[in-house]
Amino acid sequence: MIFWILKTAWRQKLSLLASMAGVTSALILVIALDAIFLGESNKIVNYPKHMQPDIWVMQKGVKNMHMATTFLSEWVEDEVQAVAGVKRATPILYINSMMAVKGRELFSYIVGLTREAKRAGPWSVSAGKSMPDRGEVLVPQTLEKLFGLELGDAVNIAEKTFTVAGFTHDTFSMANTVVFIQKSDLEDILKTGGFISYLLVDIEAGEKVDVVTERIRKEVRKVSVLSHQEFINNDFKMAMMMGVELVSFMSMIGTALASLIIAFTGYTLVARNRKEIAIAKSMGFRNSDIYLAIIIQTMLVVVISLTASFIFCVIAIPLIETAAPQISMQLSAEMVGRIASVAIISGVLASLIPAYLTVNVEPVNAMRV
């Protein structure tokens, strides 16, 4: 029966190819959305990921950076610095705000750096300065490509004008753009002083992160102390949570579309070949033989479409990122496994309709001319 189903499907190549193209397109949509989501989520945590301190210290109750607000008194820096095992504590002042670039507004991480805090600044500079002076800002190089921004141009952050003094690499995402200004400029924007947001703590060689973390917790009051890994995990989780509903919804639409096409493929196979199924039944084939063959055909469509869609994405993603630098996309093994599982389960569920039709094909139909 499987042999017959496969030969029949092969004989109806055009409709088979159309179904595969439909399922592949729907799966590409799902993969692309997931890849954008993962890529963007990773970009969102790019700043803390590249800073890589051993420990993060912030206002009590705060556990991450994305969409977070944290203020610590400046003297906390001295308290942390005094803890045994701490080699260096680098302060940054930080807010989430909008940056206006040539009439466009971008949601941004505004990182205020002290003159001594080079360690918390950009990790890769493509042009201009690596530390901003007063009234200067370092922005992602992607803005140069997107808006034709040049060194010396003006941008606005919270109605304060800054001059672009440097371009940085790997600091742009659609959800947030990391820009660097002087801490004093950020204090002007906030109309306050004497505060910091985070302390990036590096520990002495030979010390253990968890031991030093515990010491800071004991010795410095009203602060949140997390290892870098915990901090990154929290931030990534938060980034995922921010978009997960939208992306899940879009993925569901894509998956439903793929399921519908798979079901339609199975449905047309059975509907078109009702007479032949009746003939097979008149010769002793069971419903289970026929249904198994339909599932195998469906699975074949799903597996080929899945493979084609992943191959397409692997080829297309670098091209898309080159053509549209504002888009970050990333594939992962977990994503491949998840989408493949969902597609296969959808395929099996989508086969229920053809299965129902198969059961209802009476063998006596073979007698009809």
Add this chain to the structure above:
Amino acid sequence: MKKPVVLKAEGLTKTFGQGETKVCAVRGIDIELSKGEITLIMGPSGSGKTTFVSMLGTLLRPTSGSIVVDGKEITELPESKMPEIRAKNIGFIFQSFNLLDALTVEENIVFPARVMPGGVKKAKDRADVLIDRFSLSHRRKALPGYLSGGEKQRVAIARALINRPSIVLADEPTGNLDSRSGQEVLMALYDLSRDENCAVLVVSHDPRVEEMVDRIMWLEDGKLADRKETYHEWAVDPVCKMRVDTLTTDHKVTLDNGMTYYFCSIRCQQRFISEKKGDDTQ
């Protein structure tokens, strides 16, 4: 000696619908089919022939009555047991051939063997024999779309025989064929009843079928009646090679040398005469 009965039906009845829309297609039919015997069922359109054959072939459940196939009462068996009986005991030949379009001649012939123990591998030798027997060797790899009507029906007969069924049910097997192909198919059915020792039940309107069967039954208004056997003396039409009953044909020619030739139609007779004249002129 009485031939062994392979199919026995008693009081077979089939009704469709209920209440005022109730239609009785088959009414209490009794029939026995024996090995090596060909039975013809004739009757007007709508007399219930196809319904009757469908019930005998386990494709349709009777409303009442019993069917015994190879000594096994099958009427009360659950639906799940029916595929096995269809596969092992019954071979179908349909009017519209019912070949599977995507499969070649050889694949179509072995198709029913896929549900049998041993599958296609075991049926390979049998398929080779049937392909040779029905002169299909040169069409072995052809798809049904490229076959003539006669070839298609020969493939269908070979397919019906692949699992060595004890019963072959043929529903209007010559209905879609020209006279020559129809004659070939009838001869094949006749041969298989004798050589394969099958019980063959043919449903047909084709009067030529009457000439080769052992028993004719008449179905009308869902009821069956026997018809008397007819005696035949067969000859072969020298033009189209069809079998002709010498006792009933109106087309015959006796030559000067005393040889008499019989023809299936006036067309063959005229052609024979014109060819003879041509030969004499030369």
